[in-house]
Amino acid sequence: MLTRRHFIGTAIAATIALPGLALAEPAAYPHKVVTLVTHSSPGGGSDVFLREMSKYLSKYIGATFIIENVQGGSGAKAIARVASAPANGSVFYATTPTYIYTSLLSQPTNTYKDLDPLVNFFADSEVIYTRTDGPFKTLAEVIDHARKTRGRWGAANPASLERQAAEQLKRAAGVNAAIVTHEGGGDLMLNTLNGTLDIGIGEIQELRSQLDANKIRLLATFNPQRIPDKPDVPTVRESGFDVALVKFRGLAGPKGIPADVTAIWDDAVQKVLADPDYKKAYSAEVLVPNFIAHKDYPAFVNDFATRTEAFLKETGAIK
Template identity: 70%
Template sequence: MRHLAIATAVAASLSAWSASNATAQTPVDYPHKVVTLVTHSSPGGGSDVFLREMAKHLPKYIKATFIVENVQGGSGARAISRLATAPADGSVFYATTPTYIYTSLLSKTQHSYKDVEPLVNFFTDSEVIYTRTDGPFKTLKDVIDKAQVSRGRWGAANPASLERQAAEQLKKAAAVFPAVVSHEGGGDLMINVLNGTLDIGVGEIPELRPQLEGGKIRLLATFDPQRMEAFPAIPTVKESGYAVVLEKFRGLAGPKGLPPAITKIWDEAVPKLLADPDYQKVYKAESLVANVIPHDKYQGFVQNFGSVTEAFLKESGVLK
């Protein structure tokens, strides 16, 4: 009888766990069977990787199929226009990063970040400085020392990116004048770091992962305010002696006028997604830090980021 009681209790416990787990895994109904996630990144770029990994896990929480569409060109301008002219019904979203703010401020675009609606933020991303493993640079100081003697060449993903601004701010803080070469995507940038055309590149862990694991590149520093949990031996730019601290936000935006029913679905689904143990393994391995900013607060966050960025660009003489 005692064994029977134990077995019954275990079965009941398993049944309750299964029911609870099934409930947690039941996706909420969505008005569209297919949702398009647009990015300005080339395949393999930071936003492309972010969307494709997220799209694998989202269907557990939102009942839809998620596809990624790469709309390259104009440092993100074409992708912003793609979103701004899409129906505001929850069928199309765009991967937001500081790039779409910089593109809007630095270029005469048909549509700007003010013409789309921030939906929700997922992560804070690390910006890192890297170089080829078989090159001459072992530390960030080595790179700065060379720039003081012979300028040098640094690389960033595209002209209107946080990576480009990170490189420009580092130049100012270190009082050096290397050429900062822009690229249309992280893949092209990586090629030029590996072949020695560039001394360093500025990028994100997700797009660097294959070359990191292959031992082809070396991390020199991070622009984070503190060292990365996954790379504790890598110093910050600030502790290396240069007062530059930057963090990259990653979220989604939709066309203006998103229905409250749609924003509510995402506000409720994203925290569940980020708590998913399977997805946590993926994004923590890429040094992404969960940072949920819901719809009602994300709009103000983006507007403030845009205002602060515009002020910095005017102060530094980039904008008149």
């Protein structure tokens, strides 16, 4: 069953204080309404990204943006929804590593190869967290516990970068922790808070409310370097385990997006990432701008898919 949630971006037309000068008009766009599809449940990482970004995007693209949550199959239904849409710039999908993993692990009817990568916005930090009132203060303590009693670790869904991060950490640490996957971040958080899981792996924007309430503790980040806004959180590598991963966040559409549409997005994404108000918002969520233009984004996605497929074959997840 499709769950449809709408968020309508607000187009802005205003005059600044200097007489005779006005803010630039949004770029003319061939569609009045653009649907942004995500496999994420409401409140999940991609859902939060799209809803927040849409608030500012209408300053630069003359359209109303609607968010559509299409859950099921670890992203398979959302991929199919977009792959079958008109290739005219009216429907896009929120790309993350999940749509690569789903394509490789479950062999759905439509895969990432049936979508045309449009543009990338961000690199997103993956972190390891645990409950504040729990027994673990460091990642080393979690690993030591896993050596003694196996342990239970949580990831958002079976086809995700979080799952790969957990698998790579297991291998690097030489432990056999049970990895419990979930369809969404809400259940994962609940099981981490109630002690069912030793740790969860997720994104800071999904964890914000629990972090602010001091309910969870960040143990490490999979980023190659420490997160600028979280300088006290060590990297997994600094903690003694040679694993580094970064999540990408962008958009893709049906095959054959017109060149005039991709040009509008290339220009608008650079402007929205430089928007001072949006910069404050995404910096608070520890998102790092990582603009990749349309001409380069397909190669980036294909390279990620190739490396992911090699890892999955190496670990026996696929043949």
